[in-house]
Amino acid sequence: MGLRTPLTERLGVPFPIIGAPMAGISHGALARAVTEGGGLGMIGVGSTDRAELIAREARIASDGGRLRFGVGLMAWALDDRPELLEQTMAAKPALVSVSFGSPAPYVERLHEAGITVASQVQSTARALAAVDAGVDIIVAQGTEAGGHTGTVGTLPLIQLVLEAVDAPVVAAGGIATPRGVAAALAAGAAGVWVGTCLLACPESASRAQARDKVLAADETETILTRVFDVAQGIGWPETFAGRALRNRFTDTWHGREEELDGDGDARRLLADARATGDYDTAYIYAGQAVGLVHRPVPAAQLVRNLGEGASSLLAERLEALLVDRPTRWPDNGAIV
Numbered sequence: 341m342g343l344r345t346p347l348t349e350r351l352g353v354p355f356p357i358i359g360a361p362m363a364g365i366s367h368g369a370l371a372r373a374v375t376e377g378g379g380l381g382m383i384g385v386g387s388t389d390r391a392e393l394i395a396r397e398a399r400i401a402s403d404g405g406r407l408r409f410g411v412g413l414m415a416w417a418l419d420d421r422p423e424l425l426e427q428t429m430a431a432k433p434a435l436v437s438v439s440f441g442s443p444a445p446y447v448e449r450l451h452e453a454g455i456t457v458a459s460q461v462q463s464t465a466r467a468l469a470a471v472d473a474g475v476d477i478i479v480a481q482g483t484e485a486g487g488h489t490g491t492v493g494t495l496p497l498i499q500l501v502l503e504a505v506d507a508p509v510v511a512a513g514g515i516a517t518p519r520g521v522a523a524a525l526a527a528g529a530a531g532v533w534v535g536t537c538l539l540a541c542p543e544s545a546s547r548a549q550a551r552d553k554v555l556a557a558d559e560t561e562t563i564l565t566r567v568f569d570v571a572q573g574i575g576w577p578e579t580f581a582g583r584a585l586r587n588r589f590t591d592t593w594h595g596r597e598e599e600l601d602g603d604g605d606a607r608r609l610l611a612d613a614r615a616t617g618d619y620d621t622a623y624i625y626a627g628q629a630v631g632l633v634h635r636p637v638p639a640a641q642l643v644r645n646l647g648e649g650a651s652s653l654l655a656e657r658l659e660a661l662l663v664d665r666p667t668r669w670p671d672n673g674a675i676v
């Protein structure tokens with residue numbers, strides 16, 4: 341059985357599943373595999389990425405113009421780096437997300453180019469601001485999510501955002517199996533936006549050592565922390581910390597960010613560890629759903645499993661749950 345939502349209609353994809361943009365991880369190969377599996381794959385563009393990356397990875401994601409894809413940008417980085425928006429528009433993606441900061445200055449230009457605009461939000465206020473700015477798809481990103489995020493859990497957030505806005509709402513954060521997809525759709529989401537479950541896919545741009553750490557980690561091993569941004573001197577707004585696997589660096593520095601800011605040795609240690617792939621010190625951004633990632637499944641197969649699995653679950657569960665009579669409550673409220 342197939343799935344139809346405002347997202348599948350708008351994006352012309354079989355499954356309401358978006359492969360999250362993940363800087364340094366979701367390049368063209370992963371985005372393409374997600375789209376080939378029936379979702380929409382996105383290329384993640386980091387604040388320090390070279391603008392040339394966008395055209396190169398877009399060629400791979402679109403398989404030379406054959407497939408749709410999306411690009412994810414960080415709003416806070418665009419003021420200083422307008423070329424990232426220019427190059428994104430030139431690559432002709434179907435979807436662009438502008439997250440972590442106000443999308444308002446960019447929406448009109450993207451719409452003029454015929455591009456659908458999404459934005460990840462972490463509160464009701466941000467959802468309402470995104471709708472005001474003309475954003476087409478509101479992505480409610482819970483704190484379970486890997487990478488930079490807010491502090492409200494996905495379940496309360498999607499309920500809040502679904503009640504607050506009329507635009508299609510897509511759920512992000514902690515979704516990694518057909519059960520998670522079915523739960524989000526049953527609650528009223530138009531789709532899901534998944535990142536962590538793709539981290540161990542062979543098409544991801546991460547190193548083999550990082551993929552092994554992802555496969556080995558359980559759901560209790562992540563931390564929401566600013567230490568990696570502080571130690572790299574990256575200009576992330578303080579309201580967005582990043583969820584990563586806990587390691588020796590977070591154990592040493594989380595809670596001591598001010599001290600870390602002035603510590604040149606710690607900064608060099610992190611830079612060296614990143615260069616050599618030493619993940620006891622370097623970061624691996626990942627969400628709580630990391631505990632559900634057990635095998636390095638190809639991304640197209642993973643997306644197909646999510647979509648097909650969610651549609652059978654919904655069909656089975658709804659049939660089993662719904663009874664053909666009105667619910668009756670005893671008058672006196674007694675348990676019967």
Ligand SMILES: Cc1cc2nc3c(=O)[nH]c(=O)nc-3n(C[C@H](O)[C@H](O)[C@H](O)COP(=O)(O)O)c2cc1C
Binds near residue numbers: 361486487513514629
């Ligand atoms: C490794 C990693 C890198 C990420 N990088 C970005 C990014 O560059 N841009 C962005 O908008 N979101 C980024 N995110 C957040 C995702 O878009 C998304 O919100 C998240 O992966 C969804 O939750 P999940 O990880 O539980 O599936 C990243 C997430 C991860 C795990």
